[in-house]
Each structure stands twice: as C-alpha cells, then as structure tokens.
Amino acid sequence: xxxxxxxxxxxxxxxxxxxRRPAGAAARPAGKGTYRPAPAGRPVxxxxxxxxARPRPARPPEPGRASRTRFxxxxxxxxxxxxxxxxxxxxxxxxxxxxxxxxKQSNVTLAQQEQELHAxxxxxxxxxxxxxxxxxxxxxxxxxxxFLNLNxxxxxxxxxxxxxxxxxxxxxx
Numbered sequence: 001x002x003x004x005x006x007x008x009x010x011x012x013x014x015x016x017x018x019x020r021r022p023a024g025a026a027a028r029p030a031g032k033g034t035y036r037p038a039p040a041g042r043p044v045x046x047x048x049x050x051x052x053a054r055p056r057p058a059r060p061p062e063p064g065r066a067s068r069t070r071f072x073x074x075x076x077x078x079x080x081x082x083x084x085x086x087x088x089x090x091x092x093x094x095x096x097x098x099x100x101x102x103x104k105q106s107n108v109t110l111a112q113q114e115q116e117l118h119a120x121x122x123x124x125x126x127x128x129x130x131x132x133x134x135x136x137x138x139x140x141x142x143x144x145x146x147f148l149n150l151n152x153x154x155x156x157x158x159x160x161x162x163x164x165x166x167x168x169x170x171x172x173x
Contacts, residue, residue, distance in 0.1 A: 145157070
C-alpha cells in the first residue's frame with residue numbers, strides 16, 4: 001500500500017501535486033523539509049535524531065491549589081508576625097522589670113538615709129543638745145528668777161528650783 005503525499009509545486013505554477021512514496025520508506029518527521037532516503041553507505045536506523053528541548057508551556061495552577069497556597073502563606077505570616085510581636089513585648093517587659101528592680105534598690109538606700117536624718121534631727125532637738133549648743137555660743141543660765149507682782153508692785157524672788165517644774169537648762173516658766 002502506498003501513501004500519498006502533498007508537495008509544494010514548482011515556483012510559479014500555483015498548483016499542489018501529489019507524490020507517491022515507495023512502500024516501506026520511513027515517514028518524514030512533521031515540519032522538517034522533504035523526504036530524502038538514507039545515503040548508500042550508512043545503515044538506516046530507527047532511532048530518531050535528537051531534537052533541541054523545547055520548554056513546556058506553563059500550565060495554569062488549579063484554582064483551589066492557588067488559594068490554598070495563599071492561605072498557607074497568610075497563616076505562616078500571621079504566626080511569624082505574632083511570634084515577633086511576643087518577642088518584642090517580652091523584651092520590653094524584661095527591660096522594665098530590670099528598671100523596677102534597680103529603682104527598688106535605690107529606694108531602699110534612700111529610705112535608710114531618711115531614717116538616719118530623722119534620727120540626727122531627733123538627737124539635735126533634745127534638750128541636752130540644745131543646752132550644749134547654747135553654752136558653745138556663750139549663753140549662760142539665769143541664776144535666780146525675779147517676778148513682778150502687778151497687784152502689789154513688789155518684786156518677788158523665787159527659789160532657783162521651783163517644785164513641780166523640771167530643772168531643764170534653758171527652760172523658764
């Protein structure tokens with residue numbers, strides 16, 4: 001059985017002709033020039049010639065797969081952002097904790113200084129300390145007290161020690 005093949009007409013004729021191929025002849029690859037038999041010195045092989053690799057056209061992703069991938073990226077991004085926020089918050093709280101500890105320690109030191117100052121003030125306000133400071137400044141204790149009686153117009157001298165009144169230097173009733 002022979003196959004018919006269309007060939008291009010010679011230039012200028014405008015007609016297509018049909019040529020016959022001998023039976024058993026190898027079919028030519030589609031889109032490659034015209035059929036030529038193998039040269040006499042070379043054996044005919046059934047292995048096709050290697051052709052340059054053509055890139056496969058990218059097929060569009062399935063609609064469900066694309067939305068699932070976007071959702072996964074969204075979830076991973078949200079989880080990563082949440083972990084990053086927790087790390088920042090934890091770091092800020094730890095820094096604040098260190099500051100609070102340092103302030104508490106300085107507060108303890110200041111409270112001790114305040115207690116020492118209150119004790120010093122109490123010691124300086126004591127009557128003995130006041131009398132001692134007065135003697136340093138040159139002040140003297142009065143000897144005998146004199147009282148003026150306005151009804152009689154007489155001056156009364158009282159004892160140096162009045163009963164019921166403590167004998168504190170610098171105290172006059």
